[in-house]
Amino acid sequence: MPGQVLTITSGKGGVGKTTATANIGVALARRGQRVACVDADIGLRNLDVVMGLENRIVYDLVDVVEGRAKLRQALIKDKRLPELQLLPAAQTRLKSAVNEDQLKSLCESLKQEFDFVLIDSPAGIESGFKNSIAPADRVIIVVTPEVSSVRDADRVIGLVEAYEKPTPKLIINRLRPAMVKRGDMLDTADVLEILAIDLIGIVPEDERIITSTNRGQPVALEDHSEAGAAFMRIAGRLMGQDIPFQVFSESGGLRERLGQWFRR
Amino acid sequence: MDVFERIFGRSGSASVAKKRLQLVLTQDRTNISPETLNLIKDEIIAVISKHVEIDADNVEVSIASGEEGHRLTADIPVVSARTMRHARKPKTV
Numbered sequence A: 001m002p003g004q005v006l007t008i009t010s011g012k013g014g015v016g017k018t019t020a021t022a023n024i025g026v027a028l029a030r031r032g033q034r035v036a037c038v039d040a041d042i043g044l045r046n047l048d049v050v051m052g053l054e055n056r057i058v059y060d061l062v063d064v065v066e067g068r069a070k071l072r073q074a075l076i077k078d079k080r081l082p083e084l085q086l087l088p089a090a091q092t093r094l095k096s097a098v099n100e101d102q103l104k105s106l107c108e109s110l111k112q113e114f115d116f117v118l119i120d121s122p123a124g125i126e127s128g129f130k131n132s133i134a135p136a137d138r139v140i141i142v143v144t145p146e147v148s149s150v151r152d153a154d155r156v157i158g159l160v161e162a163y164e165k166p167t168p169k170l171i172i173n174r175l176r177p178a179m180v181k182r183g184d185m186l187d188t189a190d191v192l193e194i195l196a197i198d199l200i201g202i203v204p205e206d207e208r209i210i211t212s213t214n215r216g217q218p219v220a221l222e223d224h225s226e227a228g229a230a231f232m233r234i235a236g237r238l239m240g241q242d243i244p245f246q247v248f249s250e251s252g253g254l255r256e257r258l259g260q261w262f263r264r
Numbered sequence B: 001m002d003v004f005e006r007i008f009g010r011s012g013s014a015s016v017a018k019k020r021l022q023l024v025l026t027q028d029r030t031n032i033s034p035e036t037l038n039l040i041k042d043e044i045i046a047v048i049s050k051h052v053e054i055d056a057d058n059v060e061v062s063i064a065s066g067e068e069g070h071r072l073t074a075d076i077p078v079v080s081a082r083t084m085r086h087a088r089k090p091k092t093v
Helices: A017-030 A047-051 A061-065 A100-113 A127-133 A147-162 A177-182 A188-195 A207-215 A226-238 A250-263 B002-007 B013-030 B034-049
Strands: A004-009 A035-039 A084-087 A116-120 A138-143 A169-175 A199-204 B060-066 B069-075
Touching: A004 A017, A004 A100, A004 A127, A017 A035, A017 A047, A017 A084, A017 A116, A017 A138, A017 A226, A035 A047, A035 A100, A047 A084, A061 A100, A100 A116, A100 A127, A127 A147, A138 A147, A147 A188, A147 B013, A169 A188, A188 A199, A188 B013, A199 A226, A207 A226, B013 B060, B013 B069, B034 B060, B034 B069
Parallel strands: A004 A116, A004 A138, A035 A084, A035 A116, A138 A169, A169 A199
Antiparallel strands: B060 B069
């Protein structure tokens, strides 16, 4: 059975598309799925550094499309997770180096070998975005609970539907429960009401995202981080499991706050 | 603090964000800008004024999103001794 292509996009930049792609890839692989992560942000390559695989790039997506390398040669195997592989973007080329049909046929080949093909879409709604939506069987929109991000997400949802793709699913990223509790951050219900699409996961703001990205070790590799656990749940839902949505308590709850107190 | 705020109904910036988003998204989705709304308003005033005396300063034309989709609403106060009491009943265009 061929796998499925899942495109992760957002409209607005900087909301965590690449981090989400890396971590969903890791989480799916940890759940035993064969996963290919494809960096479709040609010219602004980043998925490789977030995944910690930047030193192993020989060929990239454009090399494959232009016939200089075979797909197998360009795919980088993640040594931590044998089921996970990365197809990096080209860094010194422009978005125009690849077109919709080329990306579609590339994904067709990947679908034969992998259960999930995750495409990290570039920000914006121009050609790079369109290319990355074209091969998608499903689309995930990453949004942060902020007015600019939600507005751009709404626009992108409209575009995805205009391309006759199934209605995208939503990841609410960087939710800060303490701010929600104070009434100073849009909560999950607000965002869902405004965008009127289904949720696939909520990822709380977590400092470990920054430290793990510093090291090139996606949080979903470990068990103790809140964000990592959130990505593991998202992966389970993507595989069709019925996993209830977490209600996040105020910054880590009583235990963590007490812990912080004693550490002083 | 939190309970205090809840009792006295102080709402944080989230509710402001939500209201602003709902308004701007309605405009985005319908492709009706505030400027277009003003034009519609002026033309409605012009048309209706030919037949009925209205309180032009208090005419309101707005769009809102609801469960059944988007709705364009014109609220037109009519100046007339007899209908004064009902003058602010909204009319949907």
